[in-house]
Amino acid sequence: MSDLDLERLRTPLPMPSHPEGFRSGFACFVGRPNVGKSTLMNALVGQKVAITSNRPQTTRRTVRGIVHRDDAQLIVVDTPGLHKPRTLLGERLDSLVRSTLVEVDVIGFCVPADEPIGRGDTYIARELAGQRDTPVVAIVTKTDKTDRARLTEQLLAVSRLGEWADVVPVSANGGFQLDTLTDVLCGHLPEGPPLYPDGDLTDEPDEMLVAELVREASLEGVRDELPHSIAVVVEEMGPRENTRPGREITDIYASLYVERPSQKAIVIGAKGSRLRDVGTRARQQIEALLGQRVYLDLRVRVAKDWQRDPKQLRRLGFDQQV
Numbered sequence: 001m002s003d004l005d006l007e008r009l010r011t012p013l014p015m016p017s018h019p020e021g022f023r024s025g026f027a028c029f030v031g032r033p034n035v036g037k038s039t040l041m042n043a044l045v046g047q048k049v050a051i052t053s054n055r056p057q058t059t060r061r062t063v064r065g066i067v068h069r070d071d072a073q074l075i076v077v078d079t080p081g082l083h084k085p086r087t088l089l090g091e092r093l094d095s096l097v098r099s100t101l102v103e104v105d106v107i108g109f110c111v112p113a114d115e116p117i118g119r120g121d122t123y124i125a126r127e128l129a130g131q132r133d134t135p136v137v138a139i140v141t142k143t144d145k146t147d148r149a150r151l152t153e154q155l156l157a158v159s160r161l162g163e164w165a166d167v168v169p170v171s172a173n174g175g176f177q178l179d180t181l182t183d184v185l186c187g188h189l190p191e192g193p194p195l196y197p198d199g200d201l202t203d204e205p206d207e208m209l210v211a212e213l214v215r216e217a218s219l220e221g222v223r224d225e226l227p228h229s230i231a232v233v234v235e236e237m238g239p240r241e242n243t244r245p246g247r248e249i250t251d252i253y254a255s256l257y258v259e260r261p262s263q264k265a266i267v268i269g270a271k272g273s274r275l276r277d278v279g280t281r282a283r284q285q286i287e288a289l290l291g292q293r294v295y296l297d298l299r300v301r302v303a304k305d306w307q308r309d310p311k312q313l314r315r316l317g318f319d320q321q322v
């Protein structure tokens, strides 16, 4: 049994009536790092529900994004292990990942349009070939980064990699073929009622999304120096009381944890300049997410060697990692 427990999530909600032939179900995207999986999911959902930088740990959160259509509801889930194909290349796929792949209704295998097919892609393709019960749609991403002739070659090369239910070229940045991809993925879903209320775009709590946006902003420019050392916790978040109508504001107090005092200095920057920039960037993203003005208070704290300390990991919310 996989911990994702999609069967539980499949329990229909007491929804108002849905049209005849409505489809609902789950998809996951797999592929090498940086092929654009998170960007694609955000583009399909129409809002940033996943940050697009590397995560310090692969976590086991389940549903990431929900795509609503008149005739279908497509839910994109994260795949533990496969989300970070480094692990996939290093080891055999473990049974957890295999069971996740058989639990979803359709798998999207992402290969970038602008890079030659490499060992990583071939490896994943071979593993997916063993996944006979679940249809796999090959998705050629980032088509805006190549020309028509090279795209045609890439589509042929990807077709040769395995037996795919479909091959779809897309550009998340250029908005190219996103509806087509959703159509194709929805075509592989079973008939059934919506599983999430209309308007829900993710089942991640707002606090988690906010923490991820702060972490993404804080990693900009220091990824090489502190790639895995930053964790963010939202300590407090809520609407400010007694504001005038139209002047509502959400107060957010967040801590940015690093492992050593030297890292703290890097994150804060000269006279606090870096931290101010991080705060501004994060606040803009959070305001877009919440649709409201935000006051963001960021503190940098040192949690010595947090990655190696089980107690600290729990406190920082990493108790559920794979």
Ligand SMILES: Nc1nc2c(ncn2[C@@H]2O[C@H](COP(=O)(O)OP(=O)(O)OP(=O)(O)O)[C@@H](O)[C@H]2O)c(=O)[nH]1
Pocket: 031, 032, 033, 034, 035, 036, 037, 038, 039, 040, 051, 052, 053, 054, 055, 083, 084, 085, 141, 142, 143, 144, 145, 170, 171, 172, 173, 174
């Ligand atoms: N030009 C272009 N760039 C893209 C597109 N999609 C993603 N990118 C860029 O590719 C990089 C990686 O994108 P991600 O979405 O983080 O890739 P990922 O596959 O989720 O990466 P991991 O989380 O490391 O597995 C980012 O810099 C994106 O901005 C696209 O359609 N066009």
